[in-house]
Amino acid sequence: MINSKHQNLIVIFFVSIIGFLAGSLGTLVVENYRFDHLSQDLPKQISIFKQSDKIIKNASMDLLRKNIVGIIMKKEKPLNILAAYYSPEDIIAYGFVLTGDGWIVSVDNRNFHNKENIQKLAIITNNGDILEIEKQEIDNVSRTVFLKVNNPKKEFLAMKLGDSDKLNLIDELASIDLYGSAIKHSVVNLKKIDAVIQSSEKISGRMIMSQGSTVGLPLINFNNEIMGITDYTDGNFIKVIPVNYFKNQIGQILKTGKLSRVFLGVSYINLSKFSKNELSKNFISGDSGALIYSLDKNMAVAKDSPADIAGLKYEDIIISIEGEEISANKDLSEIIQEYKQNVSVNMEILRRGEKKEIEVDLVEFEF
Numbered sequence: 001m002i003n004s005k006h007q008n009l010i011v012i013f014f015v016s017i018i019g020f021l022a023g024s025l026g027t028l029v030v031e032n033y034r035f036d037h038l039s040q041d042l043p044k045q046i047s048i049f050k051q052s053d054k055i056i057k058n059a060s061m062d063l064l065r066k067n068i069v070g071i072i073m074k075k076e077k078p079l080n081i082l083a084a085y086y087s088p089e090d091i092i093a094y095g096f097v098l099t100g101d102g103w104i105v106s107v108d109n110r111n112f113h114n115k116e117n118i119q120k121l122a123i124i125t126n127n128g129d130i131l132e133i134e135k136q137e138i139d140n141v142s143r144t145v146f147l148k149v150n151n152p153k154k155e156f157l158a159m160k161l162g163d164s165d166k167l168n169l170i171d172e173l174a175s176i177d178l179y180g181s182a183i184k185h186s187v188v189n190l191k192k193i194d195a196v197i198q199s200s201e202k203i204s205g206r207m208i209m210s211q212g213s214t215v216g217l218p219l220i221n222f223n224n225e226i227m228g229i230t231d232y233t234d235g236n237f238i239k240v241i242p243v244n245y246f247k248n249q250i251g252q253i254l255k256t257g258k259l260s261r262v263f264l265g266v267s268y269i270n271l272s273k274f275s276k277n278e279l280s281k282n283f284i285s286g287d288s289g290a291l292i293y294s295l296d297k298n299m300a301v302a303k304d305s306p307a308d309i310a311g312l313k314y315e316d317i318i319i320s321i322e323g324e325e326i327s328a329n330k331d332l333s334e335i336i337q338e339y340k341q342n343v344s345v346n347m348e349i350l351r352r353g354e355k356k357e358i359e360v361d362l363v364e365f366e367f
Contacts, residue, residue: 065126067097067159068218069104070178071147074122074130086124088179094216095123095147096226099158102131102151103253106216107231107241108143112136123149126178137259141337141365142203142245143231146253159218161250162225164207164242173209173227175217175238185209185219185238191329192239193273197293200264200307201365203333206231206239213238248338262341263365265305266312267294272328288325289317289350290332310347310360317350336362 070091075083095106104123112118123131135148169187176182189208198204209219212233219228219240228240249259268290292307292314294300300314301307312318318326321335322345339345341364349356 064176066157068178069095070124072122072124074120096159096218097156100156102149104147106145108138108145112145141261144246160225161243162227164227164244173219173221175213175219183211185211197267200266200333200336203245207242209238261365262339262362264336265302265307266292267300268332269293270331289319290326292316306360306362310358319348321345321347
């Protein structure tokens with residue numbers, strides 16, 4: 001028989017086990033609750049996504065924050081000790097690290113077009129270092145800017161870039177700022193075009209996502225890949241520049257320190273993006289492709305441009321380039337800007353209902 005002393009020890013043992021299990025279960029419930037409130041600061045060493053009710057814990061908030069920087073206007077003569085410090089309100093835009101030696105990507109704004117302002121700008125890191133901007137390259141096609149900073153500590157870690165063409169509606173991404181706060185966003189429009197008439201030298205489509213954010217913040221998927229960068233906030237939504245719009249230019253920056261794009265020289269309407277009525281048949285002979293068009297027909301094809309030299313004309317419809325069709329999912333400017341300068345491309349066009357093929361020699365676009 002078990003005496004009373006032993007019985008008491010057994011009871012204490014089982015009570016301890018039950019208490020441990022209850023505490024563990026409570027911790028899991030609390031963590032699940034915290035994941036569902038992503039607009040608040042997230043704990044370190046925990047990922048920022050919950051997909052298919054499965055929490056992914058493969059990211060470190062500390063690691064992500066090291067890859068994000070702020071762009072500030074330098075304080076020259078602070079009036080007091082408080083004014084000598086930089087706060088989140090001093091950040092005019094964010095950016096993310098492209099390479100360990102100091103290349104950063106952000107969004108173009110008027111500050112980068114003024115030489116005096118450039119000298120006044122600096123980069124602030126998550127550990128408080130202030131770094132001077134040595135060089136900038138503005139991409140007028142995608143509206144991004146590449147900044148090179150003096151980084152003596154070499155503490156930057158490059159972020160992995162994803163493939164924004166693989167995104168779907170309702171996919172979830174997160175923006176993370178310099179201080180570790182995160183906001184969850186959902187894709188509500190993969191490619192919104194504000195202007196009907198577009199330029200072959202400007203990629204104007206923007207991905208629309210729920211919840212406001214700050215300019216220049218990277219949008220990250222559950223694999224910790226950058227899928228885009230915040231362009232600007234529009235009410236309760238943000239307009240995002242997909243990473244594929246500027247990803248191909250990164251190799252140029254790293255190799256030569258300079259940026260180049262190709263020049264075609266047309267204004268156009270993507271017919272695939274708009275509904276047509278019976279009256280449109282009197283003006284347009286096709287239902288898809290890029291209609292070369294401008295309100296001033298003399299401006300539809302730029303004089304002495306590659307398009308002009310190749311013989312493209314007002315109201316021609318470009319159907320495809322090297323077999324890749326222009327569609328609602330991929331614009332003329334997106335396809336053209338995937339090519340390098342000084343190459344020839346074959347275009348299938350529709351001219352007054354008749355299909356033709358034409359060779360165009362693309363040249364470098366002078367910013």
